[in-house]
Amino acid sequence: xxxxxxxxxxxxxxxxxxxxxxxxxxxxxxxxxxxxxxxxxxxxxxxxxxxxxxxxxxxxxxxxxxxxxxxxxxxxxxxxxxxxxxxxxxxxxxxxxxxxxxxxxxxxxxxxxxxxxxxx
Numbered sequence: 194x195x196x197x198x199x200x201x202x203x204x205x206x207x208x209x210x211x212x213x214x215x216x217x218x219x220x221x222x223x224x225x226x227x228x229x230x231x232x233x234x235x236x237x238x239x240x241x242x243x244x245x246x247x248x249x250x251x252x253x254x255x256x257x258x259x260x261x262x263x264x265x266x267x268x269x270x271x272x273x274x275x276x277x278x279x280x281x282x283x284x285x286x287x288x289x290x291x292x293x294x295x296x297x298x299x300x301x302x303x304x305x306x307x308x309x310x311x312x313x
Contacts, residue, residue, distance in 0.1 A: 194280055197271045198230065198287055200256040204269020207258075220276035227296045230254050230268040231288040254287065267296055 199207060208225050237250040253264040270287060274280035284290055291299075 194274045194278060195272070196283060197257040198228075198254055198263065199258055199269045199271060200261045200263050201267055201269060203256055203258040204271065207271060208269065222274055222276060224272040226270045226272075226284040227291040227293065228268050228270050228284050229288040229291060230263050230266055232264055233286045267291060267299060 204225065212221055212223055232251055232254055235250075237248055240247045240249065253262045254268075255261065256263050256268075268287075270284040272280060272283070
């Protein structure tokens with residue numbers, strides 16, 4: 194099982210690449226979900242040094258491919274698992290899930306807003 198949070202550019206590029214036939218033959222499945230990215234409460238890194246534990250909360254989410262800061266943006270959550278495995282939905286932990294129609298509408302509104310600014 195794997196799960197990744199990707200910026201739109203990396204995520205949509207990944208959506209265009211189907212699983213290899215070898216992966217399909219081995220029972221791999223893939224799921225893509227758009228999310229309005231937010232840092233989950235309690236999300237961070239625990240470091241252990243010489244028996245001491247230190248938790249550092251994360252202020253931002255970053256793309257698992259390119260490292261871009263993606264907090265507050267529409268991102269793509271990618272899940273991969275093998276057939277027969279239980280892989281619960283986890284995407285909602287990183288923000289509101291968005292249907293593709295909502296993403297298209299947000300894109301259209303952003304495009305309209307930027308063209309209005311260019312005219313003024």
